[in-house]
Amino acid sequence: MTPEENEGALDKEPIPIAEGLVALPSSPIEKPYLIGSKCCSCGETFFPSRMCCRRCSSEDMEKIPLSRVGKLFSFTTVRVKPPHFIGEVPYLVGVVELPEGERIKTLLTGCDQSELEIGMKMELVVERVGKLKAPIGNIDAGTEVSGWKFRPLREG
Amino acid sequence: MMMRSVVILGVGMTDFGRFPERPVAKVGAEAVLAALKDAGVRWKEIPAVYCAHAMGRSVDGQLVEAELGHTGIPIVNVSNACAGGGTAALIAYQAVAVGLYDLVLAMGVDQAPRGPLGGLFPPTVEGALGIDTWLAKYAMKIQRAIHERRYTLDQIAMASVKNHNNACLNPRSQYKIHMSGVEDVHRSRVVADPMTLYHCCPTGDGAAAAIFCTEEIARRHTTPPFIKFAGGALTSQTFIRGDLADTREVTVRAAKKAYEISGIGPKDLDVIELHDNFAVSELEHIVDLGLCHEEEVGHLMEEGVFNIAGSIPVNVSGGLLGKGHPTAATGVAQLCEIVWQLREQAGQRQVEHPKTGLSHSCGGDEGMATYVNIVMK
Numbered sequence: 001m002t003p004e005e006n007e008g009a010l011d012k013e014p015i016p017i018a019e020g021l022v023a024l025p026s027s028p029i030e031k032p033y034l035i036g037s038k039c040c041s042c043g044e045t046f047f048p049s050r051m052c053c054r055r056c057s058s059e060d061m062e063k064i065p066l067s068r069v070g071k072l073f074s075f076t077t078v079r080v081k082p083p084h085f086i087g088e089v090p091y092l093v094g095v096v097e098l099p100e101g102e103r104i105k106t107l108l109t110g111c112d113q114s115e116l117e118i119g120m121k122m123e124l125v126v127e128r129v130g131k132l133k134a135p136i137g138n139i140d141a142g143t144e145v146s147g148w149k150f151r152p153l154r155e156g
Numbered sequence: 157m158m159m160r161s162v163v164i165l166g167v168g169m170t171d172f173g174r175f176p177e178r179p180v181a182k183v184g185a186e187a188v189l190a191a192l193k194d195a196g197v198r199w200k201e202i203p204a205v206y207c208a209h210a211m212g213r214s215v216d217g218q219l220v221e222a223e224l225g226h227t228g229i230p231i232v233n234v235s236n237a238c239a240g241g242g243t244a245a246l247i248a249y250q251a252v253a254v255g256l257y258d259l260v261l262a263m264g265v266d267q268a269p270r271g272p273l274g275g276l277f278p279p280t281v282e283g284a285l286g287i288d289t290w291l292a293k294y295a296m297k298i299q300r301a302i303h304e305r306r307y308t309l310d311q312i313a314m315a316s317v318k319n320h321n322n323a324c325l326n327p328r329s330q331y332k333i334h335m336s337g338v339e340d341v342h343r344s345r346v347v348a349d350p351m352t353l354y355h356c357c358p359t360g361d362g363a364a365a366a367i368f369c370t371e372e373i374a375r376r377h378t379t380p381p382f383i384k385f386a387g388g389a390l391t392s393q394t395f396i397r398g399d400l401a402d403t404r405e406v407t408v409r410a411a412k413k414a415y416e417i418s419g420i421g422p423k424d425l426d427v428i429e430l431h432d433n434f435a436v437s438e439l440e441h442i443v444d445l446g447l448c449h450e451e452e453v454g455h456l457m458e459e460g461v462f463n464i465a466g467s468i469p470v471n472v473s474g475g476l477l478g479k480g481h482p483t484a485a486t487g488v489a490q491l492c493e494i495v496w497q498l499r500e501q502a503g504q505r506q507v508e509h510p511k512t513g514l515s516h517s518c519g520g521d522e523g524m525a526t527y528v529n530i531v532m533k
Contacts, residue, residue: 018281044395055395074296074303076348078289084279085286093292101397105287113349118303134279147285 014128014144018137021048022126022148023065032126034148036066036102045100068124069153070098075108075116086130086145096122096150110151122150159253163374163382164531166195167492169364172330172480176267176361180212184220184265187363187485191261195367196377199224202367204257205231206248208240208264208484210519216265234484238433239519240264241487242388242527245366249385249529252368259369264485268359288521291356294434295348298355307439309350311454313341315438316354318463319471323478325464325505328489330360330480341435355435357475362482364489381533383498386512387418388529403437403518406526407444410516414528415446422446425530426510427497428468429490431517432475438462442470445516445528469507472497476517487527490515498533 016022023033037049041058047066052059075094085091092108094116108116109127129147132139139145168190170183184207192199207217217231234244241264248262282288301307317338323329335341335354344352374382391410396402415421422445430445432438439457443450447468448461456462462470473479473493476486494513496502512532519525 017284021281074299076292076295076299076351078286078292078295078348079345080291080347082283082286082289082291084283085289086284087286091286093287093289093296095296103397105282107285107287118299129285132284136279136281136284145284147281 012144014146015139016126017129017139017145017147024126031068032124033068034066034104034124036064036100037061038064045098045102047102047104066102067098067100069121070096070104070150072116072118072120072122073097073103074118075113077113084133086133094122094150104148104150107147107149108151109149115152121153123153125149125151157254160255161371162249162252162368162385163371164366164385164491164495165369165374165377166191166193166197166367167365167495168192168194169328169485169489169492170362171328172360172362172482172485172489174360178361180209180216180265180267181219181223183267183361184216184263184363185223187265187365188220188224188261188263191365191367197259197367200227202227202229202259202261204229204251204260206234206244206251206260206262207231208234208236208244208487209266210235210237210240210483211266211268217263220263220265236525237519238431238481238483238486239517239525239527240484241364241489242515242517242529243390243487243525244484245385245488245491246388246390246527246529248368249388252370258373259367261365261367262488263363263365264488265363266483266485267361268483270359291348291351294355294436295351298351298436301436306450307436307454309342310338311457312355312435312439313338314457315432316341316435316477319432319438319475319477320354322464322472322505323474325503326474326479329474329478330358331478333478351434357433357477357481360480360482362480362485362489364485364492366488366491366495383495383531383533386420386530386532387414388527389413389417390525390527392526393524403431403524403526404440404444406518406524407441407516407528410526410528411445414530418530418532420512420530420532425512425514426469427472427494427507427513428470429473429475429493429513429515430470432471432477433481433518435477438470438475441516442468445514464505464507472502472505472507487515487517487529490517491529491531494531498531
């Protein structure tokens with residue numbers, strides 16, 4: 001790769017790893033959110049969105065924006081590279097419980113493991129994760145992709 | 157429905173370990189031949205086979221049949237991941253119990269690649285993001301257990317020490333690593349904080365087989381008391397918020413149903429082989445099977461209650477942690493151990509005069525398949 005081409009690659013914005021998972025801001029004052037679904041029958045909320053309710057099997061589901069802030073339910077640093085992981089080890093991963101009740105499996109960012117505590121407030125960001133090693137859906141191998149992550153909420 | 161009594165006439169298994177140079181058919185056939193010899197039955201007499209496998213081709217049972225000699229019998233290949241072997245055993249038992257066959261063979265065979273499982277499956281969004289790994293889920297389970305003050309890291313590590321030491325007494329074990337204490341577990345490589353390598357069961361290769369029949373057939377081969385398959389149950393997950401590989405609720409329901417069907421309760425059990433895929437799972441499942449309460453399991457582990465000589469012996473074979481876990485072979489290998497224990501043929505790891513035994517495993521991820529199978533003398 002020539003320096004010019006390399007520069008071009010760096011400038012390129014990563015694209016979301018799959019459609020329908022995150023809504024990206026359309027202006028600088030907006031913030032990204034996760035797209036979930038809510039069961040119109042029992043009210044349970046899910047991420048990613050689903051065709052049928054896992055709780056009551058209703059097919060009456062509506063897409064909703066999920067809360068951007070939740071509480072850290074658990075976390076760890078993974079030190080062995082999972083087979084299809086496109087990032088580098090070690091990396092921080094966690095589960096964030098949203099006010100809606102759903103628990104989101106997520107990468108963690110913007111912090112060190114020593115700063116993390118179960119129960120602390122975390123907020124959603126969308127960041128680059130890496131380059132796809134194999135095609136997923138209709139996104140080709142080699143594409144720079146972004147995904148949802150959570151970071152400690154800095155109040156104020 | 158009138159259910160017939162079902163005898164476990166013979167069992168057999170291969171060593172657990174790594175032998176990638178051996179075709180899966182030969183590994184499976186070795187276990188079948190051992191079970192046939194143990195039962196005093198010839199391959200040509202077997203009218204049907206239920207073969208569990210999680211890896212390999214979708215006709216592994218037929219590959220084993222080809223190795224043993226074509227008899228043209230019906231062979232059902234069974235999946236259900238780590239619960240495959242227990243599922244095959246359960247449906248083979250049910251086939252005899254309801255009168256479909258008078259004699260059947262259940263088996264499990266697998267050869268797994270090194271490293272964390274999952275590389276064989278197509279990449280997914282969650283896989284690419286690295287948020288859907290067993291290591292992360294079980295490490296986070298430990299974080300929750302410590303946060304909620306359910307168990308200490310030492311108590312969790314003790315399950316690994318116990319099972320590795322039990323495995324040293326089992327000639328079939330993949331690992332024979334003697335551990336002097338929890339420090340041996342804590343000092344091993346950290347894989348996902350605070351979990352170390354010795355919290356995790358290995359993958360590997362192996363096979364196990366068991367032959368089930370009616371009492372009438374059993375009388376032609378042996379004399380009472382027979383070892384019987386007393387009943388079992390299979391469950392999948394119901395709705396639980398979030399997902400940290402929740403193997404608990406599925407286990408509670410499978411156990412309850414298996415106790416109901418068999419008429420044997422948790423207090424009646426003399427030897428237990430349960431799903432210790434990770435050390436933390438052993439403590440959780442001891443509770444879920446109703447063997448003791450959540451608030452006492454850690455202390456009972458410290459006191460040695462779950463040791464071979466303890467009052468509730470758990471994973472005396474070495475469990476998945478020590479004996480090894482060739483995925484679908486596990487459920488049938490657990491039955492082998494219980495049969496040997498009930499016959500008092502378990503050598504140095506023999507429990508004192510057991511009359512009943514239970515085997516349990518969970519397979520898959522979200523929508524976990526789980527079985528509990530109960531055996532009695």
